[in-house]
Amino acid sequence: MSKPPRRRAAAPPLALTLLLPFALLLALVGPQAAAAAPGPTAGPAGVPTTSAPSPPRVPAPTTHRPVGTTSVHLVDASRHDPWRPDAATRELMVTFWYPALSSRGARAPYMSAELSTALFGGPELAAVRTGAAAGATPAPGRHPLIVLSPGFGYSRTSLTALAEDLAARGYAVAALDHTYETAVQFPDGRVEACLICSRVDERLGTEVTLSRARDIRFLLDRLTAPGPGPVRGLRIDPSRIGAAGHSLGGASAVEAMREDSRVRAAANLDGDFFAPLPADGLAGPVLLLSARRSSDAHDAAADWEEAWKHLTGWKRWLDLPEGGHLSFCDMPWLLDAFGVRDQIPPETAHEQYGSLSGERALAASRTYLGAFFDRHLLGRPSPELNRPSANHPEVRFVK
Template sequence: MSTTPRWRKAALLAAPVAVLLALAGPQTALAASPPAGPPAAALSTSPPAALAGDPATDPPQVPAPTTRRPVGAASVHLVDTARHDPWRPDAATRELMATLWYPAQSARGEQIPYVSPEVSTALYGTPALSSVRTGVKARTVPAPGRHPLIVLSPGYGYSRTSLTALAEDLAARGYAVAALDHTYETVVQFPDGRVETCLICDEVDDRRAAEVTRSRAKDIGFLIDRLTAPGPGLVRGLQIDRTRIGAAGHSIGGASAVEAMRQDGRIRAAANLDGDFFVPPPAEGLSRPVLLLGAQRRAGATPTANWEETWQHLTGWKRWLDLPEGGHLSFCDVHWLVDSLGVRDQVPPETAQEQYGSVKGARALAATRAYLGAFFDRHLLHRPSRLLDAPSAAYPEVRFAK
């Protein structure tokens, strides 16, 4: 599959350190490649000015879901004893962390933090993002009934927390949502306090991207195994509808979601949010539903050649939607966080257009929530939506590329 300039740039932008380096100002411009080891090591000795103040004075809040329904959440530690870790040869098992969001019986309970101070510090060089507020309650009792499941995979180098706004909204719609940290591809904190950093963030060629895609597909399959296994489940009382499972992700996480569906017949629909494909599509085609939602990816444009090739092998229901005024980071929390902090003007001009485009982060999030929700409502719950059939006046930012 051909290499596109978009992957080279996206790989850099997908590393959280790149975003914070940009926020830190011109004196800490983007490095040639994401750093190995703790991303914070590449930051200047002082934290970015935009994040160095007192976050308690006006901490950002995850935008409220579009559906007013209580949401609970819990973090879970997973160990795949049948698999060696692909990035650490001396590890006999593959350890993962995930967050589960789910419809809750009530809004009572302790509010969960957006991210721990330790992870915020390791990723961004400051604990400030641990002050971001959520609307989710920890370990509150799940709503009764069997819930359809959506598994989320973040961008390369990103924590699972970068998909919090999407996860909260999907959970408020009635889904159980599980977002994975792919160990040694980002900073991960385990229940014993241990913090593991990215071991492969300095390798961003196409060969490594294909390896990451296949490895993440296995991570997703293992998480589905655990969530659908008999017994009390990862969260007591949370019941999963095994016949209604979807997957989605941002950047390489989106390509991994589609690859996971190719490998795993339990996944009924998959959505790719602005991620290039690195694993060749199956010759026989992929007949289950796929949503491609990207930024500056109009059909026929040079950066979309990667999608054009895969598009031909999608033989089932499919849509290709474009956010022409958006950027690569418009489909995760970074865009609305940057706008909330008022620091987008500190992003170097040479990277700002591809990172954020010109659309507001709140509008990009609203559109992503609407189209992603409509996609899974249609294909997991059989609730047709006109939103997926033609351009909508409610979301003029979104174009139908195909």
């Protein structure tokens, strides 16, 4: 979850903690984004010119390979929506990133103005530019797949920087929006709000984890079924599938691997384990990447210590002692790109972002997530996972 109740003994209500970073971001970046938005200014002899600063861009991937992207609306007719009893089906939105034949074409929008307004209260995040070509033709061949699940209350767009980097490495990436757990916009323009954000507790955390695992299984059913898949020309290698997620999305990725043998490896980015792991152990490879859990005096470290006992396969626990809970999504580099991090109240800044810059947090997340899947899906040597690296002094090897 964005910040589960058990992560701090005296935490404020979770709904407030969840929405606070959104409200702060918009309150801070609104004037900045307006100033940065390109627009005409008076040039010589009254000729308009666009001299305003460019809007923020998603940091470029670490590998120079064309990346394409598209979004798809999927409907699971086999089950009722768990959060809306009157809905006879489960509707989902998925964004795909993938190796492309060419980088030509218009860059995909980060999100629409309508979705930015629904999530943040204003259209400013629609100005952010991505590096992926909208609707580009996928590169030929079968691609290993990584499914991404965002933090509770957060859009799938919050994992864009990680997704673009993984796609540039050669993976097909599918990020899910879990409907009614965040604001979701569908192709017909309607925006469905989060229906359960105001009533989060530990019991609901377990229910959400299990529901998300079912969403992932449905997506894999669609992607591995015979015949054309949801994205024209994109072919998936069903023998090389991984899952990862931030916060509750990370715990859901591990749960999906527990339930579905098609998921060969799972990574949890600072998510509490609401659903208990099997008593006899989980044998698949698991990467745990946390922020300050190695020295946390509260239940956050204890939660992972308990989960660690039930991980019986390859496992690694890495920690960012100077990071925060949101260090593994797009929020830190967005704050830095808009130049407003120093305006966040200190308590919130420490809890959610720590003192680590967005650039360094993203670099660490990209390096270790990529190395993990390279090792366990592609069989490539990944020395970064064996010992501390001078290139990433901000990362501590816990176990």
